[in-house]
Amino acid sequence: MAQRIDVKDLNIYYGDFLAVEGVSMTIDPRSVTAFIGPSGCGKSTFLRTLNRMHEVIPGARVDGSVELEGVDLYGDDVDPVAVRRTVGMVFQRPNPFPTMSIRDNVLAGVKLNNKRISKSDADDLVESSLRGANLWNEVKDRLEKPGSGLSGGQQQRLCIARAIAVKPQVVLMDEPCSALDPISTLAIEDLIQELKKDYTIVIVTHNMQQAARVSDRTAFFNIAGTGKPGRLIEMNDTATIFSSPAEKATEDYVSGRFG
Amino acid sequence: MTTTDSPPDARPGPARAPARRRRRTGDTERGFSRVFRWVATGSGAFLLLVLAAVAVFLVARGLPALTASPDELSDRGGLPTGMDSLWDLVGPLVFGTLLAAAMALLLATPVAIGIALFISHYAPRRAASVIGYVIDLLAAIPSVVFGLWGGRTLAPVISDVWVWVAGVLDVLPFWTVEVTNTGRSLATASVVLAVMILPIITAVSREVFLQTPTLHEEAALALGATRWEMIRTAVLPFGRSGVISAAMLGLGRALGETMAVLMILSPGILYSFQIFDSGQQQTIAAFIASRFAEASGLAVNVLIATGLALFVITMVVNMAARAIVARRKEFSGAN
Numbered sequence: 390m391a392q393r394i395d396v397k398d399l400n401i402y403y404g405d406f407l408a409v410e411g412v413s414m415t416i417d418p419r420s421v422t423a424f425i426g427p428s429g430c431g432k433s434t435f436l437r438t439l440n441r442m443h444e445v446i447p448g449a450r451v452d453g454s455v456e457l458e459g460v461d462l463y464g465d466d467v468d469p470v471a472v473r474r475t476v477g478m479v480f481q482r483p484n485p486f487p488t489m490s491i492r493d494n495v496l497a498g499v500k501l502n503n504k505r506i507s508k509s510d511a512d513d514l515v516e517s518s519l520r521g522a523n524l525w526n527e528v529k530d531r532l533e534k535p536g537s538g539l540s541g542g543q544q545q546r547l548c549i550a551r552a553i554a555v556k557p558q559v560v561l562m563d564e565p566c567s568a569l570d571p572i573s574t575l576a577i578e579d580l581i582q583e584l585k586k587d588y589t590i591v592i593v594t595h596n597m598q599q600a601a602r603v604s605d606r607t608a609f610f611n612i613a614g615t616g617k618p619g620r621l622i623e624m625n626d627t628a629t630i631f632s633s634p635a636e637k638a639t640e641d642y643v644s645g646r647f648g
Numbered sequence: 649m650t651t652t653d654s655p656p657d658a659r660p661g662p663a664r665a666p667a668r669r670r671r672r673t674g675d676t677e678r679g680f681s682r683v684f685r686w687v688a689t690g691s692g693a694f695l696l697l698v699l700a701a702v703a704v705f706l707v708a709r710g711l712p713a714l715t716a717s718p719d720e721l722s723d724r725g726g727l728p729t730g731m732d733s734l735w736d737l738v739g740p741l742v743f744g745t746l747l748a749a750a751m752a753l754l755l756a757t758p759v760a761i762g763i764a765l766f767i768s769h770y771a772p773r774r775a776a777s778v779i780g781y782v783i784d785l786l787a788a789i790p791s792v793v794f795g796l797w798g799g800r801t802l803a804p805v806i807s808d809v810w811v812w813v814a815g816v817l818d819v820l821p822f823w824t825v826e827v828t829n830t831g832r833s834l835a836t837a838s839v840v841l842a843v844m845i846l847p848i849i850t851a852v853s854r855e856v857f858l859q860t861p862t863l864h865e866e867a868a869l870a871l872g873a874t875r876w877e878m879i880r881t882a883v884l885p886f887g888r889s890g891v892i893s894a895a896m897l898g899l900g901r902a903l904g905e906t907m908a909v910l911m912i913l914s915p916g917i918l919y920s921f922q923i924f925d926s927g928q929q930q931t932i933a934a935f936i937a938s939r940f941a942e943a944s945g946l947a948v949n950v951l952i953a954t955g956l957a958l959f960v961i962t963m964v965v966n967m968a969a970r971a972i973v974a975r976r977k978e979f980s981g982a983n
Contacts, residue, residue: 442870474872484863488885497881498871548867555871 391418391589392458392475392558394439399453400618401434403446409435410618412453414608421581421590423600423627426610427642431619432593435610436561439591440476441469457558474498477557481564483544485536485551492532494547495519498555514554522550523580542573549580553588560584562592566599578603597643601631609639703959710953716946726939726947728917734950738957740917744929745958748834748909749902751923752841757895760846764853769879780854787847795911798840799832803912806839807831810924826925832914835923840908845898852897856890857883889973896969903962909934932958 394416401409409431416422424432437443438451441462455462462472477498485494495515499506506514515532519525524546528539536547545565552560562581566574581603584590594600600607608624623636634640641647716725718732731737763783767776807829814827827833864882873881913934914926922928936951943951 440870442866445866445869470872470874473870478866478870480863480866480870482863484861484867486864486867486881486885488888497868498873501868501871501873501877501881551867551871 391587393418394559394589394591395454395456395459396439397454397456399435399438399451399455401431401438401443401451402449404448407618409610410620412621414621414624416589416591417606418589419585419587420605421585421592421603423604423607424591424593424610425595425597425600425607425642426619426622427612427647428595429615429619430610430612432608432610433563434619435621436563436591436593437478439559439561440473440478442473442478444469474555475557476559476561477552477555479545479548479552479560479562479565482568483541483548485539485544485547487535487537489536490533491528491536491539491547494536495550495554497551518550518554519547521553521584522546523576523583524550540573542569542576545569545573545577546580549577549584553584557588559589559591562590564593564595567595574599597631597645601627607631609634609636609642611638611642706952706956706959709949710956711949712946713949713953716949720946721950724946725950726943727950734953737917737950738954740919741930741932741935741954742957742961743919744834744917745903745931745933745961747921747923747929748838748841748931749899751835751838752845752902753895753899755838755842756846756849756898757891759842760849760894760898761853761891763846763850764857765879765883767850767854768857769875769883780851783847783850786843787851791844791905791907792911794840794844795908798836798908798912802840803831803836805831806836810835814924823921826922828914828924828926830914830926832912832926833924834913834929837909837913838923840912841902841905844905844908845901848901849891849894849898852894853887853891856887856894860886892969892972896966899965900962903931903958903965904933905931906933906937910937 396412396414396416399409399412400407412435424436426432434443439455439462443449443451451463457475461467462476485491486497489497492511492515495518496506496511499511499514516525516529519528524543527543528534528547536544539547545568549560549565566577569577578599581590581592585605592600592603604627606624607627607630609622609630610619611622612619623630623634623639625634630639631643634643713721713725713734716734721727721734722729722732725734727734727737763779767780771779807827810831810833811827811829814825817823817825860883864886865878868878868882909931913930915930915934915938916927917930917935918928920928932954936955939947939951
């Protein structure tokens with residue numbers, strides 16, 4: 390239920406504009422990898438190339454390769470829809486479907502993937518996914534209520550439940566706590582520790598303490614100036630990045646001297 | 649002094665001057681906001697007043713027809729021969745109006761939703777704007793032109809289609825389908841009505857679909873939705889109440905449309921589902937238009953009473969639409 394990601398020499402373009410240049414990295418299964426860096430350095434853009442969500446923006450394209458257990462996500466016969474079923478995503482702001490109940494939100498992805506599911510299987514899946522997202526006890530009595538009635542933190546955990554209900558290999562999280570209060574943030578961080586037993590987790594965060602708390606490995610991205618492409622500066626074990634980074638820029642960033 | 653509408657000055661100056669200027673600006677803004685409030689309130693009240701005036705006119709002038717005796721109605725009321733109460737006239741007219749509008753809506757709404765989705769989510773940007781422009785042009789064609797086109801060009805052509813459709817439907821055991829060779833039937837009128845209400849439904853639906861939050865679209869795509877599945881899970885539920893409003897706007901126009909129906913339909917005042925035959929139904933608006941010029945005395949009151957019926961129908965349709973929209977407010981995404 391967790392797979393390894395290999396990225397080789399990836400360039401990301403928006404039209405003619407080179408947004409991110411020359412990223413190579415390996416992301417281990419059953420681990421949490423954090424991307425940190427100043428705004429606009431391309432870490433979210435890069436995250437989106439891991440499940441081809443950047444293709445939603447017209448003109449966005451990549452060259453280089455992203456391999457999931459040796460299979461190139463950008464191969465000719467690979468359907469982006471299939472990629473996104475294997476590599477799930479949680480967004481910056483909680484986005485449950487407002488017209489659906491909590492239960493239907495959890496089942497949304499499953500109903501897309503294999504149209505028919507029996508009532509009892511669906512009930513089991515709703516319960517296991519919500520338990521997996523530490524939300525079951527809070528919502529088990531109101532599964533038919535709209536998901537938009539939950540608090541922000543609960544909505545975000547509902548989105549995580551929705552993402553893991555389709556049983557992905559990898560879960561990408563794009564600043565999942567940036568719209569949440571500290572208590573809800575803590576709940577999500579605890580949940581990430583649980584989830585890494587089963588999934589490969591990649592998280593983008595602006596919060597360096599969060600990266601230090603939740604991740605096993607950390608990648609630091611930076612940008613030389615406006616209009617220049619973002620680059621991967623260094624990637625290492627989180628403890629090393631925060632105590633003795635190899636690059637001066639990394640040290641300046643994690644010690645709070647810029648960014 | 650400086651003008652009062654200039655923004656607070658950023659340059660350092662005498663300490664007193666900015667303070668005085670700020671107070672003046674505040675006064676002006678307060679005055680402006682008061683004026684604006686009265687203008688807005690006045691506009692709202694004026695709207696209600698106009699509506700009330702129309703309702704009062706319809707009731708006051710329609711009342712003589714409602715209270716007249718059957719003899720008076722058939723003598724001076726201009727009722728068609730064989731009718732001895734107002735309801736004999738208004739009933740079939742209401743039926744014809746609703747049937748024509750419902751068929752037009754049934755034809756137009758799916759097409760309009762399809763066009764709106766194509767423009768908002770499928771077409772390349774340049775093609776989308778061209779198509780949107782063409783659809784808007786449809787709205788600029790006067791209804792009398794639609795009437796001419798429908799009666800002169802469409803009716804003879806489409807009558808062949810109706811003959812074929814009637815032949816197919818004739819298989820049904822409970823319905824003997826009559827069909828005219830002239831094409832001047834309610835079915836033809838409904839097709840033209842559908843073309844006429846297409847632009848408004850398309851335009852409103854397109855705007856609603858474009859407003860679907862990117863967050864929800866991305867949520868669906870990230871779960872592995874194809875484009876159609878994304879539309880089904882994110883766009884359509886979000887746009888549902890907007891599409892209903894759009895359809896109701898179209899229905900309102902279809903209910904009240906006069907010229908096109910008048911010029912296409914060969915009328916009759918019957919409760920009849922023979923939509924492919926001529927001389928079966930008539931709509932209220934077309935009926936009033938066809939009679940008003942020569943009506944006098946009680947006959948005018950009769951026509952105004954039928955107008956009152958149309959007014960009530962339109963009100964009920966709009967209220968029903970609002971009720972549908974409000975019923976699932978909890979799930980609408982507004983919170």
